[in-house]
Amino acid sequence: MPELPEVETMRRGLAGIVGRRVAALEFPRSRVRPISISPPPATLAGRVAGRTIAGAHRRGKRVVLELVTAGDRLWLVVEPRMTGLFLVGDPPSPDHVRMRIQLAGRGALGSVLFWDRRGLGTIRLLDDRGLEAACGTAVLGPDGLAVTGAELRSALGRSRRAVKVALLDQRAVAGIGNIYAAEILFRAGIDPRTACRRLAADLWERIADRTRAVLAEAVRLEGSSIGDETYRTADNRPGRAQLRHRVYGRENVPCRDCGTPVRRIVQAQRSTFFCPTCQVRSRAARRRGLATHARMP
DNA sequence: CGTTCAACCTGGGCGC
DNA sequence: TGCGCCCAGGTTGAAC
Numbered sequence: 001m002p003e004l005p006e007v008e009t010m011r012r013g014l015a016g017i018v019g020r021r022v023a024a025l026e027f028p029r030s031r032v033r034p035i036s037i038s039p040p041p042a043t044l045a046g047r048v049a050g051r052t053i054a055g056a057h058r059r060g061k062r063v064v065l066e067l068v069t070a071g072d073r074l075w076l077v078v079e080p081r082m083t084g085l086f087l088v089g090d091p092p093s094p095d096h097v098r099m100r101i102q103l104a105g106r107g108a109l110g111s112v113l114f115w116d117r118r119g120l121g122t123i124r125l126l127d128d129r130g131l132e133a134a135c136g137t138a139v140l141g142p143d144g145l146a147v148t149g150a151e152l153r154s155a156l157g158r159s160r161r162a163v164k165v166a167l168l169d170q171r172a173v174a175g176i177g178n179i180y181a182a183e184i185l186f187r188a189g190i191d192p193r194t195a196c197r198r199l200a201a202d203l204w205e206r207i208a209d210r211t212r213a214v215l216a217e218a219v220r221l222e223g224s225s226i227g228d229e230t231y232r233t234a235d236n237r238p239g240r241a242q243l244r245h246r247v248y249g250r251e252n253v254p255c256r257d258c259g260t261p262v263r264r265i266v267q268a269q270r271s272t273f274f275c276p277t278c279q280v281r282s283r284a285a286r287r288r289g290l291a292t293h294a295r296m297p
Numbered sequence: 298c299g300t301t302c303a304a305c306c307t308g309g310g311c312g313c
Numbered sequence: 314t315g316c317g318c319c320c321a322g323g324t325t326g327a328a329c
Contacts, residue, residue: 083306
């Protein structure tokens with residue numbers, strides 16, 4: 001589920017807890033298998049209780065809570081992976097509540113939950129060095145909301161990988177996932193199977209531009225809620241970015257721009273959706289496609 | 298360097 | 314109803 005726009009929406013949904021003190025961290029047990037928590041729950045809870053939440057940050061697709069106490073700072077790094085999310089109210093199912101942050105004192109919020117149905121998410125408590133190792137520039141590239149064409153070209157321009165697969169590489173650019181990779185390439189008019197090294201140099205600027213635009217729009221619309229609508233905002237509303245999807249999840253549906261049925265293929269064991277007419281590889285056809293999209297972005 | 302596959306999990310949807 | 318299969322927003326490590 002959560003790609004950059006969904007995680008950014010989670011982060012914003014946690015703005016209200018910044019400045020509050022943690023009374024207790026709880027890791028409820030249930031019938032489902034526990035998620036990965038490091039250090040072990042009891043130890044983690046002991047280290048965090050009493051600290052103040054000094055910030056709610058995002059690094060790529062991770063939520064990072066800054067936890068301070070006199071002379072000391074720790075980072076709670078939460079990776080929602082496929083179905084994790086933060087909630088300020090009741091969870092869809094109590095069995096999948098993975099962590100409860102009990103807040104001290106009086107305020108609008110008494111607690112915040114991390115909920116994760118599939119349980120692929122992870123929670124880590126790290127010091128400054130650990131944060132650098134887990135979220136530093138060796139692991140995560142420039143943020144998708146700010147990435148430039150030069151950065152993309154430098155990271156991927158010589159790669160033989162298909163451009164769609166490469167855009168999912170978090171070291172190249174942080175935050176793009178399967179939904180938005182498809183949407184970005186549709187808006188750029190580029191065939192997802194194109195090898196990076198075959199892309200004309202100036203197309204990286206175009207991809208970067210569409211990356212920033214698609215992700216920013218999705219943040220504005222509070223992320224994509226699709227399928228079983230697992231994803232919700234922290235106050236339990238669905239996102240609206242799915243209403244703008246041009247290709248993702250639309251196999252055989254006529255392309256909104258040209259009417260050609262959207263195709264689904266598999267790349268690196270993941271579905272890729274694209275319009276075989278609007279997104280093209282050949283130089284001449286690409287010119288045509290770009291001209292089309294230049295008129296209707 | 299790059300690709301492929303399996304694994305980590307739960308649950309919804311579909312065909313029979 | 315039930316069973317079996319396929320699918321899902323992510324990431325990692327092993328094998329080739």
